[in-house]
Amino acid sequence: MENAIQVSGLRKAFDQQVAIEDVSFHVKKGEIFGLLGPSGSGKTTTIKILTGELEQTTGDVCVLDTDASSFDSTQFKSKIGILSDNSALYERLTVYDNLKLFCKLYGAPLERIDVILDDVNLKNDRNKVVSKLSKGMKQRILLAKALVHQPDLVFLDEPTSALDPGNVIHIHRGLQKLNEAGTTIFLTTHDMEEATKLCDRVAFLDNGTIQELGNPDELRFKYSSHDFHIETTTNEKFVLGNDSKNADQIRDLIAAGKVKSIQSDKPTLGDVFLKLTGKELV
Numbered sequence: 001m002e003n004a005i006q007v008s009g010l011r012k013a014f015d016q017q018v019a020i021e022d023v024s025f026h027v028k029k030g031e032i033f034g035l036l037g038p039s040g041s042g043k044t045t046t047i048k049i050l051t052g053e054l055e056q057t058t059g060d061v062c063v064l065d066t067d068a069s070s071f072d073s074t075q076f077k078s079k080i081g082i083l084s085d086n087s088a089l090y091e092r093l094t095v096y097d098n099l100k101l102f103c104k105l106y107g108a109p110l111e112r113i114d115v116i117l118d119d120v121n122l123k124n125d126r127n128k129v130v131s132k133l134s135k136g137m138k139q140r141i142l143l144a145k146a147l148v149h150q151p152d153l154v155f156l157d158e159p160t161s162a163l164d165p166g167n168v169i170h171i172h173r174g175l176q177k178l179n180e181a182g183t184t185i186f187l188t189t190h191d192m193e194e195a196t197k198l199c200d201r202v203a204f205l206d207n208g209t210i211q212e213l214g215n216p217d218e219l220r221f222k223y224s225s226h227d228f229h230i231e232t233t234t235n236e237k238f239v240l241g242n243d244s245k246n247a248d249q250i251r252d253l254i255a256a257g258k259v260k261s262i263q264s265d266k267p268t269l270g271d272v273f274l275k276l277t278g279k280e281l282v
């Protein structure tokens with residue numbers, strides 16, 4: 001099967017509270033797929049259903065050719081990695097020993113530990129006791145734990161939310177490297193730059209339903225006004241619509257050497273979300 005994840009008609013209600021409704025999508029093997037949405041939109045609920053932590057109210061879920069009834073099996077768990085708000089570490093053990101325990105659980109070679117510690121920028125902290133580390137460092141150990149056994153598919157619930165910009169760049173590189181080696185990545189994020197940079201496709205979730213789904217650049221183009229933003233050599237700024245009448249004007253301005261810059265309108269993913277839902281994606 002070429003899909004790593006197949007979801008159709010998914011609904012989850014907690015008593016009267018509907019968290020997600022009629023959610024359908026697929027994630028191809030080898031893709032980086034992002035689920036984007038504001039707080040409370042249903043991202044974590046979706047991840048928890050896909051990893052077997054929660055049971056859906058209705059709908060079908062298939063992950064790595066495995067039906068939800070088998071998500072508890074060790075064989076399935078060894079093929080996926082999870083970073084979620086429930087991920088935990090042994091605080092009194094060192095960084096290395098935490099990862100060693102996890103490797104032993106899933107039969108992963110111990111040589112992977114130093115490779116993954118480098119990917120999450122913790123190479124020099126391998127012998128430190130976890131309880132003495134910062135929140136951002138613990139987040140990176142949890143990320144290493146999700147990735148150390150080289151899973152076929154990883155679920156990352158806001159992987160960089162607690163990290164400083166330098167470490168975000170480092171982690172992004174590590175995730176891209178992992179993906180190039182064949183791992184499918186499913187992530188949630190509030191960070192539109194992260195989604196634009198990393199994801200092959202994104203889905204916008206709002207109030208528990210998918211509002212739009214596609215490649216970030218294609219979505220940005222689809223929701224662009226296609227206007228041109230022009231700045232002249234005399235620092236005048238104006239906007240011209242993308243039509244043949246304006247093409248003549250733009251050509252004349254260029255011919256007269258009066259154009260300092262021309263930029264086409266390209267909304268950010270946050271702008272697209274705002275257009276679709278009237279909400280900021282924060």
Ligand SMILES: Nc1ncnc2c1ncn2[C@@H]1O[C@H](COP(=O)(O)OP(=O)(O)OP(=O)(O)O)[C@@H](O)[C@H]1O
Binds near residue numbers: 017043
């Ligand atoms: N265990 C639960 N019991 C009752 N309601 C819940 C439970 N878990 C989630 N919800 C509700 O389901 C909705 C979706 O929550 P969810 O945690 O999936 O959102 P989210 O998009 O991950 O938010 P955030 O970005 O803040 O983590 C919210 O209205 C939330 O209050």
